[in-house]
């Protein structure tokens with residue numbers, strides 16, 4: 001492989017140039033092995049964030065991230081299909097979805113991540129279950145896929161290690177919201193994971209990394225193109241992230257809400273999106289079973305219990321409770337017109353649900369419960385949000401990020417067409 005100086009690669013992108021295939025292959029490999037320093041990759045990530053990449057660069061960058069590690073070969077006797085979300089607030093869908101799709105007959109290898117920016121991480125949420133273990137060996141993943149049909153765990157050390165490093169770096173360098181960096185991050189892991197089908201949940205709105213529908217659509221098309229080019233049957237749903245999904249935002253609170261969904265209850269928007277994504281996944285897997293019926297039958301909950309137990313967790317154990325709860329109440333009578341996803345996401349993060357520096361611990365009990373959804377009639381003094389934290393000192397800064405996030409008006413908010421806005425296929 002050719003060798004380059006990292007400063008030259010950074011300068012090329014900083015000045016708006018195009019990185020050659022050789023430069024990309026070298027810089028991703030050298031960063032993975034520590035020959036490109038964290039501060040150099042921070043600068044390059046910021047240059048990519050500001051200058052972008054063309055389709056050829058994104059494809060090559062994704063290929064280099066896949067090549068940084070091993071590729072799993074999934075030896076299971078059912079069709080394999082996975083889903084990945086671009087990240088949102090209160091987005092706990094993986095938790096009910098993986099066992100639901102497994103209960104319908106597919107194998108779901110959900111290699112998941114930790115919190116990124118203001119969005120929560122599936123592994124951080126699941127680790128609030130006493131005893132649950134995120135790190136599994138490849139042999140354990142295969143065993144669980146064959147015996148339970150679903151596994152949610154951390155990507156193994158050897159899978160896309162370049163993304164593992166870069167993901168953590170982007171989280172703390174404000175370089176998350178970039179189409180080339182998001183697309184290559186997601187697709188390198190998913191292609192290396194070896195699933196035959198993939199459904200992408202591309203979020204749009206204030207709580208998403210892609211704030212506008214056009215940006216989200218461009219990201220969705222980029223993801224579908226990369227997947228298809230690598231032989232993975234890929235579909236994307238564009239979904240609304242203007243307001244938090246469900247009522248719970250945080251770690252343990254999101255697990256509790258997911259369990260409600262698996263037991264046949266839970267908020268309507270979480271159920272709607274879980275079933276919509278399950279339908280797409282089952283279509284790619286060639287399985288004609290109605291996921292709504294399977295959810296109602298309790299079979300998905302049984303699969304959840306087996307999935308959690310297989311990873312050392314106790315599905316019946318009490319979840320962590322916060323040491324401090326602060327209530328935010330309605331200032332006046334009226335109709336709740338907005339609960340802004342970004343404001344709520346940042347507030348939950350500041351309460352301790354996310355991390356400020358790489359490797360920081362998260363608070364499992366931290367988060368927010370939304371006690372009313374947009375469109376609800378509220379009266380002055382009615383509790384609207386519960387802020388949960390173990391560190392009460394965090395409350396003032398959480399409240400500051402909620403400034404303007406809740407609005408009460410005299411008219412109903414304009415109704416939207418539901419949570420799924422568009423479907424994007426190859």
Ligand code: URA
Pocket residue numbers: 085086087113116167176181182183185186
């Ligand atoms: N999810 C990922 O895996 N990577 C990103 O960059 C954003 C969301």
